[in-house]
Structures are given as structure tokens and as C-alpha cells.
Amino acid sequence: MRLSSWSLSSAVFRTGFDFGQREVAHWFPGHMAKGIKQMRASLRKVDCIVEIHDSLSLTYYMFPLLPNIPFSGRNPLFQESLDVRPHLLVLNKMDLADISNKWQLERDGVKNVLFTDCLRQRDESVKKVIPLVTQLIESSPRFHRDEDRSYCLMVIGVPNVGKSSLINALRRINLRKGKASKVGGEPGITKAVLTKIQVCERPPVYLLDTPGVLPPKIQNIETGMKLALCGTILDHLVGEDIIADYLLYSLNRLQRFGYVEKYELEGPCDDIQHVLKSIAVKLGKTQRVKAITGIGDITIKMPNYTAAAYDFIRAFRKGELGKVMLD
């Protein structure tokens, strides 16, 4: 929601976010390096790479997920190069994102892009995936796989972007089959490396589901925080309080004030403690805390800031605070 009925004259918003001494390196689990190694080893069986990102931030697609496998759209020099597999960029969760600036992709020369909503039963964009990859594969050399009539795709992406949901949606649409891949609200659900799953009969298309993989080098702390906000990193590794504060900062910076209405606040506010307290009171999220006084121990009721932060972040990820583009 954009600014409408509230007066902003008294609201002062931060012009930058203070990340303190935080380091992104501590946020990423070790199993990812192993995953990348196994994926690299399987690449020769793959005809096309499907790279999934979150539509909430268009900056991620700029970072190759697998080092040495350049995304053709990122670098036109690689487009004709024979050892680069066809590449489809899927920007998922479009239902949550304000994609009015998607023209930037075209400006940057990014080709073969699809915006998807994998949770919608009859999503037209998911239907386009197989025809598009088929077309891409058929117009590229397949080397030693030329005889093989079945196609193999590899799905890659940071954790929690919806890789499993896309696989399930493809199976639902093309095979009328149920779930093959477990979906979860927390990053790191897909741990079994490289399971081969059929997603289409004509032509026979299989894909390799992979564990979530992050770019080995996150460009900076702010990119890391955006990944955290999108649910790519386990919340507790980063801290719900700091994610919630970064969310508030971002919403105010982008003038997306849906949170004011959702939590019935008096108006936009940039003080996370104040906002979390109001959320906790509104939702009845309180906790009993023991206090030691001069006359003995007493129990007092306090707002549960962590529970409020969790609700605030969850509401954002569900799209309940309005559509947002974090870049």
C-alpha cells in the first residue's frame, strides 16, 4: 500500500541500515559446498539448466550460482559458446512481488526468463516451462547425448525459492501426478542430492532436484540480508529481530505501508521495538517474566517481541503486507 491517509510529516525514516559487525559468512551451512560438488559432477548428463530465483529481488540473478557455469543471459559472450548448456531463468513467487521494473531484465540482456507462481493450481507461466526448455534444447548441440530422446534438466537455486514447488507444479500440469518433492517453509528441506524425477511424458523430460545452493560469495551484507528476508537462510542463524528490523526499514524505504493497516498501527513508524510491541499487543502475544524485587519475586506480563517479529516476517513472506520489490 502506498502512502495515502496518514500524515508522514512526523515520521522520520532511516536513510541507511546499520548492519553493525555482522558477517554473512556465518549464516551459510556447510552441506552446500558438498552439494555444489555433486551437481558439477552430474552436469554432463544435463541438457538444460533451470535456475530459480525469488522475484522479490531481481539482483540475485546477477550472481552465478555455480561458479564457472555462466548464465548466458548475464554475459552475451557466452551465448554462442558450445560448452554452455541452455539456461532458463525462472523468477518464482511472482504473486508476492511488485514486478513493475521487470523491464530491467531485458535492458540487461537477460533472455529466457519466466515469472511463475507455483502455488496457483493452473498457473499459465508454469505451463510454458517445458515448451521453452524443449525449444532451447533442440536449438543447441547435445554432444554425446544426441541419440537420447529423453531430456534431462537440472534445477538449481538458493534454498527456499520454490524448487520443489516448481517440480511438483510441472508434474501436476504435465503428468497429472502428485508431489514428488517435499515442500517446506524453511530453507534446506531438499537434502537428498540429485533425485531424478519425471516431469513430462511427451517429450520425456526428467529433472534433477538439487539441494538449495547459495552463491559461494554473497556480494555484501545487504544482499545476504535480502536473502534472509526471503527465507533463504534459517531465521535463527541471522536473528528474527534483525530480519524484522531490516524488513521494517525496507518497507518504509519503499513506501510500502501495508503493515500499518495489517496491524492497525497509528501510522508508519521506523522504530522496530515500538512496532513489535504494538504487534505483540494486538495479537495477544505476551510472555510471563519473573522479576526479583526487594519484597520478593513477582511475575510480570511482557510483550513477546520474538513472536511478534516472527509474525511480521511471516506476513511479509505470505504477501500479507502487499507486493514488494526489495531492490
Ligand SMILES: Nc1nc2c(ncn2[C@@H]2O[C@H](COP(=O)(O)OP(=O)(O)OP(=O)(O)O)[C@@H](O)[C@H]2O)c(=O)[nH]1
Ligand atoms: N507465495 C508463493 N510461495 C511459494 C511459491 N513457490 C513456493 N512457495 C513457498 O515457498 C516455500 C519453499 O518452497 P520449496 O518448494 O520447499 O522450496 P525449495 O527451493 O525446494 O526449498 P529447499 O528444499 O530449502 O531448497 C514453501 O513454503 C512454498 O509453499 C510461489 O510461487 N508463491
